[in-house]
Amino acid sequence: MPVLTPAQQQRQAVRLAQAVPGLAAAYLHALGRWAGDPVLRLLGLPIVTECYRSPERQDELYTHGRTAPGPVVTYKRGGESNHNRLPTPALDVAFLLAxxxxSWSGLLLSKFARLMKAADARVHWGGDWPEFKDRPHFEVLS
Ligand SMILES: [Zn+2]
Structure with a gap:
C-alpha cells in the first residue's frame, strides 16, 4: 500500500476536518478496515480528494461539459451542492496506487463503499444513485 508524505497526510487531515463529525468518523473507520485487510491494501490507498468546495469552485465545475470542454461532472451550481456547506456532509474519494x-476505479470505489456503509448506516454512496452515478461521492444526511 502506498504511503502518504507528511504534506499529503496534512492535506488529508485538513480536508477531513471540513467534514461533519459522523462522516469523518465513518471515513476513518472504513480507511482502517481497508488498511487492515491484506487483500484490499494491495489494491491502493483511499484518499479524500475533495470535501468542502467553495460556491465559486462549484460554479467552475458546473461549466465542465457545458460551456467548457470535457464531460459533465456535476448537476449542481454554486451553493446547491452538499459540498458547499461547512462543515460539509459530503466527501469525494479516490485511490493512490503503488x-x-x-485511480477512480468503480470496482475499488464499490469495495470502499461497502466499508463506508458498514461503518455508519447513514452514509449514502453516489454510486447507488439511480441516474447520475457519482461513484467517488459519499455523504451523510442527518
Ligand atoms: Zn462529491
Whole structure:
C-alpha cells in the first residue's frame, strides 16, 4: 500500500476536518478496515480528494461539459451542492496506487463503499444513485 508524505497526510487531515463529525468518523473507520485487510491494501490507498468546495469552485465545475470542454461532472451550481456547506456532509474519494497514480476505479470505489456503509448506516454512496452515478461521492444526511 502506498504511503502518504507528511504534506499529503496534512492535506488529508485538513480536508477531513471540513467534514461533519459522523462522516469523518465513518471515513476513518472504513480507511482502517481497508488498511487492515491484506487483500484490499494491495489494491491502493483511499484518499479524500475533495470535501468542502467553495460556491465559486462549484460554479467552475458546473461549466465542465457545458460551456467548457470535457464531460459533465456535476448537476449542481454554486451553493446547491452538499459540498458547499461547512462543515460539509459530503466527501469525494479516490485511490493512490503503488505507482503514484490516482485511480477512480468503480470496482475499488464499490469495495470502499461497502466499508463506508458498514461503518455508519447513514452514509449514502453516489454510486447507488439511480441516474447520475457519482461513484467517488459519499455523504451523510442527518
Ligand atoms: Zn462529491
Amino acid at each position: 505507482d503514484g497514480s490516482v
